[in-house]
Amino acid sequence: MRAEIETMVDEIKQAISLLRRHLDWDQSLKRLDHLNQKAEDPSIWDDAAEAQKLMRERQHLDEAVSSIKRLDQSLSDNVELIAMGEEEGDSEIVTEAEKAIRGLRAEVDKRQIEALLAGEADSNDTYVEVHSGAGGTESQDWAAMLLRMYMRWADRSKMKVEVLEEHPGEEAGIKSATLLIKGHNAYGWMKTESGVHRLVRISPYDSQARRHTSFASVWVYPVVDDTIQIDVSEADVRIDTYRASGAGGQHVNTTDSAVRITHNATGIVVQCQSERSQHKNRATAWNMLRARLYEAELERREEEASAEAASKTDIGWGHQIRSYVLQPYQLVKDLRTGVESTSPQDVLDGYLDEFMEAALAHRVHGSDVEVEDIA
Missing domain, CATH: 3.30.160.20 (Double Stranded RNA Binding Domain)
Incomplete structure (x- = not known):
């Protein structure tokens, strides 16, 4: 086995071990066994609310345990395939197994980020509001592009989306809209998207084809489930x-x-x-x-509540969390983490995981790296 793959295998093993530790593996297996037994008891539905709560816990725990078992088994299988391929001189088997191990590494990295989603409401569904900034049609079109981006992301993440309200712009785009995204950890993944998003492009609405800068704000907040009581009359x-x-x-x-x-x-x-x-x-x-x-x-x-509140005050310069430049060059840059992409169209098509993962890690661990705005 090549040194690069050996190192990757060791890193995956360490990551799986950390995931087990984070889940409290032995206790989780006992709890899952207990929940499975309760699920077979028809009397559990005498209290429908409690039953639904237990079923959600069971589903989430089963998914977490099953994913770790699957990662472990897949790693073992592909290590054996490499050994077999090298012994038989079959380079095709070795290549496919190495490709699978690289894929496992990426999945393990994502699972480790998901392990950070331990906030009180991280597992809940989420509302996402998008508002256009100053600038009329140009910013309203940008707000519609962001709305589409999040709908694409939800679809790629196998989550369900409902448009709860939408106020169209006068000529194009939207003034504002609210989405409901339903899926496990929907709020946990989306919460770092709150803030102002900046677009730089040659405006399709400018007859002189000049470069325009537009702003739109995004606000993400969790759906409150039955376990959280908020009294308001x-x-x-x-x-x-x-x-x-x-x-x-x-x-x-x-x-x-x-x-x-x-x-x-x-x-x-x-x-x-x-x-x-x-x-x-x-x-x-x-x-x-x-x-x-x-x-x-x-x-x-939260300690960073004041910083987040400031990002929502003005939809304009100095408050943006991410810049999307389409002309004169192509670059998407997160101003909090420094993560970049030279494929803005992919990002606008919903490929946001890299940005979300970095923002989650930054939110939990903080960062000593200073990032500068884009000219």
Whole structure:
């Protein structure tokens, strides 16, 4: 076996060992066995809420245990294949096994990042708001591009997406939109995307083909599940109804089905127009408000809450977390971690894992590396 592959095998073994330790392997196996036994008992459904909670825990624990077992077995199988291929002089088998080991290394790295997702709401579904900045059509088009990027990312991550509300721009793009992304660790992965995103390109809306800089803001907050209690009454809010705008057909626009809720004490505003039923939109908006209030409480507990709050104040210079340059050169650069890509189209097509992984590691461990803005 080549020295490079031997080193990689050792690193994967060490990473798997760390993953086992992080999971508390022996205790997790006992807990999973206990949950499997409870799942076979029909009386568990006498308390539906408790049963669902246990089923979610069982599913997440089973996925974590199974993934580690699979990584371990795959590594062992491919090491044996290399030994067999070298003994028989079959270079094709060796090449394929080495390729598989490189893939395992990348997967183990991602699993280690996921192990960092131990926050109170990291495993929850998430809301994602996108707002255009100053600049009219150009920034509204940029906001629509970001919306598409996150929908593509969710699709690639095998998560489900719902568009809860969308306000189209006058000529193109969107003024704002809210997504609901459903999937395990959806909030944990997406939370570092909050902030201002900057685009530099030759504007397709400029007849003189000049270079434009546009800004759009992204705000990510977790869906509050049944295990988290957020008390808020109708006396604390103002509720407005209005006619929905944008796609959805004639029926969407003929009644005041859209709902906007304003929390008086904090000024937080949420709105939903995804359903034709005002009752359903009202229920969703209440869930969004509770999630926003919960997210505000989480921010107060985090050391970096003040820095994040500052990034949301202005959609413009000095507050961006990432720059996307399409002309005169092609580069996407995260200004917190220094991670770069020279393929902006891939990033805009939803290939965001590299940026998210680095931002998560940076958020947990911090960084001594200073990064500079792009000219």
